[in-house]
Amino acid sequence: MPTIQEVQEILSKSQADRRTWLAERFDCDDFAYVLKGEMSIHAYDTGDIRYGLCVGMVWGNFAWVEGYHAVNWFIASDGALRFIEPQNDSVYDVSQCQGAISLLIA
Numbered sequence: 001m002p003t004i005q006e007v008q009e010i011l012s013k014s015q016a017d018r019r020t021w022l023a024e025r026f027d028c029d030d031f032a033y034v035l036k037g038e039m040s041i042h043a044y045d046t047g048d049i050r051y052g053l054c055v056g057m058v059w060g061n062f063a064w065v066e067g068y069h070a071v072n073w074f075i076a077s078d079g080a081l082r083f084i085e086p087q088n089d090s091v092y093d094v095s096q097c098q099g100a101i102s103l104l105i106a
Contacts (some may be wrong), residue, residue, distance in 0.1 A: 001053070001054045001074075001075050001077045001079075002053045002054070002055070002074060002076060002077065003076060003077045004076050004077075004078070004091075006053075006075060006085070006106075007076065007091065008091075010038060010039060010042050011084070011089040011091075012089075014035060014038050014061070014086075014089060015034070015038070015089055016031050016034040016035040016038060016086045016087075017086065017089050019031065019034070019086055020101055021087065028069050028070040028071070028086075028087070029057070029059070029070040031070070031087050031090060032057040032070045032071055032072050032086050032088065033057065035072050035084065036057055036072060036105075037089075039052075039053050039055040039072075039074075040052055040053075040055075043085075046067065053074065054074060054075040054106075055072060055073070055074040056072065056073050056074075056104065056105050056106040057070060057071070057072055057073070057100055057103075057104075057105045058070070058071060058072070058073045058083070058100065058101060058103065058104045058105070059095070059101070059104075060097060060098070060100045060101040060102065060105045061098040061099055061100040062083065062085075062092070062096055062097055062098060063096040063098055064085060064092060064096060065085070065098075068100065071083050071084060071085055071086060072084040072086055073104070080093070080094070081094045082094065083096060083097065084106040096099035
C-alpha cells in the first residue's frame with residue numbers, strides 16, 4: 001500500500017489534472033482512468049515493490065462535487081481509505097463519500 005507521501009509525489013507528477021474537461025469526451029471517468037494508469041506506471045517503474053499500488057476507481061456521490069461522479073480511491077499504508085479528485089489532485093478522507101456507490105474498480 002502506498003504512503004500518503006508516495007501518493008502526493010505521484011500526484012505532483014501526474015498529467016491527468018493538466019487536461020481540460022470535455023463533456024462526454026474527457027469527463028470525470030476519463031480523468032479517473034488516466035490517474036489509475038499513472039499509478040500503475042509508477043508501480044511498474046519502481047523496482048523495489050512487488051505489487052501494484054492499492055489504487056482504483058469509484059463512481060458515487062461525494063461532498064466536494066455536485067451529483068454522481070467518478071474519482072480514484074486508495075488505501076494508504078496506514079490502512080485508511082481515501083479518495084483522490086483526479087481533476088485537481090485533492091485527497092479526501094472516507095467521510096467525504098455521501099453514498100450511492102455503484103461501481104468500484106481495483
